[in-house]
Amino acid sequence: MRYFYLIGMMLCFVMSGAVFAKDWEEQHLFQAPNHTLTLRVLSSTDTSLFAPIIDQFVQQNPNISVEYLVTGTVDLYDTFRQNASDFDVVISSAMDLQLKLTNDGHALKISGVSHPDWAQWGQGLFAFTAEPAAIVINRAAFAGRRKPQTRQDLILALRARPEVFRGKIGTYDVRASGLGYLFATQDARASETYWRLMEVMGSLDAQLYCCSGEMLDDVANGTLAIAYNVLGSYAHARPDALKKIEVIFPSDFPTTMMRTVFVPKETSQRSAAVSFLKHLILPSTDVSDLGLFRVPFLTSEPNDMGQSMIALEPALLTYLDVLKRRKFIQAWEDAIIQPSF
Amino acid sequence: MTDTTRISGSLRNRLATTLIGGAAVLAVLLFVVVRGYAAQIAQQGQDSILAASASSILDAAIIRDGSVEVDFPYSALSILSTPSDDRIFYAIYRDDTLLSGYESLPRAPFDGSATTAFTTTDFQDDAVRFISARRILVGENLRTHVSVVVGQTQDGLTLTLNRISRNVAVFGIGFFILAALLSYWATSITIERLTRLTISVTRRGPQDLSPVIAPMPVEMAPLVASLNTLMDRLDQSLNRSEEFIAEAAHRVRTPLATVRSYAEATLQRVSKEENRQALRSMVRAIDESSRAAGQLLDHAMITFRADHLEYQDIDLVELVTEFVRSFSPLAEMKDIEFSLHMSPPVHIAGDPILMQNAVRNVIDNALKYSPCESIISITVSAHPNPRVIITDQGPGFPPEQLNTLTERFTRGDNAEGTVGSGLGLTIAQDVALAHEGHLELSNLPKGGACVTFILSA
Numbered sequence A: 001m002r003y004f005y006l007i008g009m010m011l012c013f014v015m016s017g018a019v020f021a022k023d024w025e026e027q028h029l030f031q032a033p034n035h036t037l038t039l040r041v042l043s044s045t046d047t048s049l050f051a052p053i054i055d056q057f058v059q060q061n062p063n064i065s066v067e068y069l070v071t072g073t074v075d076l077y078d079t080f081r082q083n084a085s086d087f088d089v090v091i092s093s094a095m096d097l098q099l100k101l102t103n104d105g106h107a108l109k110i111s112g113v114s115h116p117d118w119a120q121w122g123q124g125l126f127a128f129t130a131e132p133a134a135i136v137i138n139r140a141a142f143a144g145r146r147k148p149q150t151r152q153d154l155i156l157a158l159r160a161r162p163e164v165f166r167g168k169i170g171t172y173d174v175r176a177s178g179l180g181y182l183f184a185t186q187d188a189r190a191s192e193t194y195w196r197l198m199e200v201m202g203s204l205d206a207q208l209y210c211c212s213g214e215m216l217d218d219v220a221n222g223t224l225a226i227a228y229n230v231l232g233s234y235a236h237a238r239p240d241a242l243k244k245i246e247v248i249f250p251s252d253f254p255t256t257m258m259r260t261v262f263v264p265k266e267t268s269q270r271s272a273a274v275s276f277l278k279h280l281i282l283p284s285t286d287v288s289d290l291g292l293f294r295v296p297f298l299t300s301e302p303n304d305m306g307q308s309m310i311a312l313e314p315a316l317l318t319y320l321d322v323l324k325r326r327k328f329i330q331a332w333e334d335a336i337i338q339p340s341f
Numbered sequence B: 001m002t003d004t005t006r007i008s009g010s011l012r013n014r015l016a017t018t019l020i021g022g023a024a025v026l027a028v029l030l031f032v033v034v035r036g037y038a039a040q041i042a043q044q045g046q047d048s049i050l051a052a053s054a055s056s057i058l059d060a061a062i063i064r065d066g067s068v069e070v071d072f073p074y075s076a077l078s079i080l081s082t083p084s085d086d087r088i089f090y091a092i093y094r095d096d097t098l099l100s101g102y103e104s105l106p107r108a109p110f111d112g113s114a115t116t117a118f119t120t121t122d123f124q125d126d127a128v129r130f131i132s133a134r135r136i137l138v139g140e141n142l143r144t145h146v147s148v149v150v151g152q153t154q155d156g157l158t159l160t161l162n163r164i165s166r167n168v169a170v171f172g173i174g175f176f177i178l179a180a181l182l183s184y185w186a187t188s189i190t191i192e193r194l195t196r197l198t199i200s201v202t203r204r205g206p207q208d209l210s211p212v213i214a215p216m217p218v219e220m221a222p223l224v225a226s227l228n229t230l231m232d233r234l235d236q237s238l239n240r241s242e243e244f245i246a247e248a249a250h251r252v253r254t255p256l257a258t259v260r261s262y263a264e265a266t267l268q269r270v271s272k273e274e275n276r277q278a279l280r281s282m283v284r285a286i287d288e289s290s291r292a293a294g295q296l297l298d299h300a301m302i303t304f305r306a307d308h309l310e311y312q313d314i315d316l317v318e319l320v321t322e323f324v325r326s327f328s329p330l331a332e333m334k335d336i337e338f339s340l341h342m343s344p345p346v347h348i349a350g351d352p353i354l355m356q357n358a359v360r361n362v363i364d365n366a367l368k369y370s371p372c373e374s375i376i377s378i379t380v381s382a383h384p385n386p387r388v389i390i391t392d393q394g395p396g397f398p399p400e401q402l403n404t405l406t407e408r409f410t411r412g413d414n415a416e417g418t419v420g421s422g423l424g425l426t427i428a429q430d431v432a433l434a435h436e437g438h439l440e441l442s443n444l445p446k447g448g449a450c451v452t453f454i455l456s457a
């Protein structure tokens, strides 16, 4: 286990020892009117995306306040490992890290939740969104040109106009982002195209990002022409950006991540935490109708959905293996970080 | 008889218990064995998947530039996915240093030169099945051991086992029920033969001592043979005693007749009142004795003949009329009148000698117990069954004794001073029973006894 932890140490911000002294990316308290207890929700998702659904929860449970703490997926993993009992709900987009925590016995078994089999693991870890990785392009950069629909298209487009794209391609820094690493490993698993694309991107001096949000902002403001493996869902939360950018889900093979949530065994507020989890995974009313829809929740006709998802299974631990990870990062660095001539 | 039979257990119960108990034991055995077998197979299934996982990790191990690389495939862990989401653990070691994976997994000791070893241990609160596997890597001037440990919790296994157990339990219970039904059936048909024998013996007439001739299963043959021998002996000894009684009565009667005629002759000759009185008592006593001897003889004969009746066509009306005629002198002595109610002949099939005996005894009783100057009424009718009804105007039967008067040598309380041996009604009843009829005793409301001799239609 120390080894996984070491990964965290290697990759994430310098950790402060105490949770409370920690610098969160975002920290927001949803104050309940008849507050009696506070749920501490550890999440990798921007507050703005979840605010509506948390507001709804607080409305329905007027005695439960929710403290929403946001950090990156890898940091989240390490923070939780160190202070498991400080949190009541853990939400993350890094399915592999979440699965590892569950596999290590940190998730509370919650029985009697009717949730599709492929969207849960061991009655502890529950998936509640389906978010495909997308190619996001700046409309201006492709004005009058065919927009790439597949990874192969993208390679051709990049090769066709290297001078346009040099320095203006973005993707996740897989060393820093858990989600980026998950997308990259799943892409690599699915097709060799991934490596060719990385090489092309490397040769064009690709920019590396920690988060989807920043990539989207940079595509929108023209710093980037293309961003690869971005969460399309974030784009919907930026209505004004949508005018400048286009979100393309590659049609060759989709890599779709499911955001997952679990209640740590260590929590002292089990029932409140469980009802929060149920609120997330079983939206009581149609959230999209209420205008709460900022993340694509799993729908109830998921059979064909299950296929395109990254499977929620213990094999996700494979790329967390320290040897595998070292090798993968090595290969990735070799491809994307090329000495500029 | 039955009250004195001592009961010890029941063959049917013992047989059924043995069979059903056996079935239960078999069912439990079946369950245990099949479940054990299933557990073994399920464990083998898990083991072979663990082995596949471990060997695909090991296969990926290579030495590059003096260090070990293990780029194991995604499938190495994905084959460990189970429907019940079992947790998995793994660790990769070079010699004894952990390269990657979980710390402090239990490493099963290898047996001799074996390359795999299994163990089941509690790890993180769950029972976990672990495989250890090893391989020697040879590089340029380098030789090193790489070993892996792969573990998987056993929820899926337990689930499978429980499902199998449930199925096997259902199967076992089904087997048991079937076997129980079968043993019940087998027991029943076995016992049925005994029951049939019992019924056939029970249904016999009281005099029927003939051997059982129905075919018997071999196990029951000795019992039936002994029963037959017993009955044969009983029959012989009964016959012998009847014969003895008849012989004895006969032997007594003849000398009695002689003595009586001497006594009568002497009575003619003596004139002294005192002596005549003694002689008369003597004659009466002789009469009584010879009458009793006669009845004994009759009774013995009836018992003897009841088994083999000689059926003839008898007209009851004629029979009764004849007796009335022969009893008339006696009746006249007591000023008793017979009133007969019978017109058309009533034909029956019966043994004439027995019938005569029966009717004579009943009419004789009526005469004996009737007061002087009274009427004895005799009715013969064919409906509903052929019957003879004899009523008198005497004191009637002692009501509290009605049920016992037909027993042998039983006399009523009202019989004192009347000649008799207590066999008259017994004879009448035995004859009626031998003809599948019966005898009814009752008292008339106005006083007087009523004897109804009923034959079967």
Ligand SMILES: Nc1ncnc2c1ncn2[C@@H]1O[C@H](COP(=O)(O)OP(=O)(O)O)[C@@H](O)[C@H]1O
Residues within 6 Å of the ligand: B365, B366, B367, B369, B370, B392, B394, B395, B396, B397, B398, B405, B410, B411, B412, B413, B414, B415, B419, B420, B421, B422, B423, B424, B425, B426, B449
């Ligand atoms: N016609 C009758 N009237 C009154 N009592 C009778 C009559 N017939 C029989 N009994 C009673 O039934 C008893 C049995 O009769 P039975 O067997 O003929 O023997 P017994 O030789 O004493 O007459 C008699 O002792 C008597 O008490």
